[in-house]
Amino acid sequence: MPRLADRLRRGIETVAAIVFAAMFAAFILQVFTRYVLNDPTAWTQEATLVCYLWVVFWCAAFMLRERDQITFDMLVTISPRRVQRVLAAVSALLVAVAFAVALPGTIDWIRFMKFEKTPVMGLRYDWLYSIFIVFCVAVVVRAGLRARELLSSRWERTLDEPPSSLPE
């Protein structure tokens, strides 16, 4: 079902673009109300931070591929392919396990944050931070799937997955 996957990816990217644009717009609005109208709005600063947090963990959860991230791959690239496969599988497994271990504590702490609200817009912090739970779950699932693929017969495709393409 390659078409569905493509459309899903496009949708995820569009959401990221929209949230990023919203962050940018809130910023411009803040500068405008402060320097042109001389009557700064207080909510824009909070809005930019909310958008920032959400765009970062949204992208990290669903858009970033292994190769997009900053990696110290000097030792890995000079080792034989089969060693690369084992290292990649071990590293994916460790990521999945560590995030799974951290998940209960993370959920507890974020649920506890429901007693606090942002000063201006009055957003509940547990809602604001919930994207981090989404991120943690996505990391566990994606790293787990990656490990499974690396241990299966399709391992070469997973190992050679290129970074996300840059727009020309």
Next chain:
Amino acid sequence: MSVPFILLLAGFFGLAALGMPIAYAMFVSSIAYLVLTGRDVGLFSEQILNNLVDSFVLLAVPLFILAANLMNAGGVSERLLLFCQAIVGRFRGGLAHVSVVANIIFAGMSGSAIADAAAVGKLLTEMMVKTGRYPPGFAAAVSAAAATIGPIIPPSIPMVLYALVSGASIGYLFLGGIVPGFMMGASLMLAIAWVAHRRDFPRDEAVPLRDIPRATLRAFPPLMLPVILLFGIYGGAATPTEAASIAALYALFLAGAVYRALTLKDVIDLFAQSARSTAVVALLIAGAFVLNYIVASENIPQVISGWLQTVNVSPIVFLLLVNGLLLLLGCLFDATTLLLVMVPLFLPACRALGIDLIHFGVVIVINIMIGLLTPPYGVLLFVMNGLTGIPLRDIIREVWLFIGILLLALLVMIFVPDTVLWLPRLLGYQGT
């Protein structure tokens, strides 16, 4: 230093060496540390989220990324190149000089060396190779070396990160980078002039003087971007973050309305791409927040500064030692990791020794940018190799000269703090 902490360090370096993304290596080793010491694992999310929300200055990073992406996509680089060619193309080794000048100008709009290498470096390397008179390795080495100026002349993403960990003023850091940025450009051009003379590199056909006004006029709109940024910040009108948003808006206006180089689909792609780059940097920052919390709770910076006081080093020896260490680490690690993880370790010692944090910051950022050129792990070398296909071996052979001359410039800046601090002081900086 507890046993779990040593395990944390070993885990972090070990996992990174396995090829795990560095941000995840920080997450995984920190989680392991919290579990081993029996602390609440919720600290992991608490440190990341509360610190991210408190760091308003970080918002400058996505805006600088966006402005640079918009300028690249909008065909601005080509216009600037023609302008630079009109000015310095007439000298021997003309295109190499053009590369340096174009990077200085581009540095005034983008805050990242890699963005500059992708924008200016690729184009110029190809132009130089096409003439057949410059060795490809030399062409790529010049472009890589000139790209290091990008984050020294403001705006600068590495300096924003340094401001985040040190609490130093971004405005003064940015000002402090201007003179050193031009010094780096001048030393590179000296090196180029020497090589060009020895190897008999070509001159470009001199652009007639009467054509220069037209080239300037065509390049004028993008040339205004650094002016907007600097006046916004130092006219006292805007914070660096706000100036960054104005710069990004101006870039969007230029690329979209003036040059009409963007469709709606391009804009969506550009925003998504900027979001992606923002997330890559933010994950590293998030990892560093947890790691640095643990490092601080183990009192490591105090241990280092206490040790330095017992061995009684002078400030200048300390600066030289830190710079030497960071250069060595720069051969192995990327800039963001060094800035966020290593540099905080030295800051208490800096304060104890009375070293100015603006001077220290600018020198350290330049040092770390030179680290982007040093093999085996030199990100700029990889970028040029990836963009142009010129073999790494050839680039590395030619880049040593430029590393050498940049290190000389760095030494001057270390021994003469006024090279960094003169301009900030002129505009009201009160520090030592």
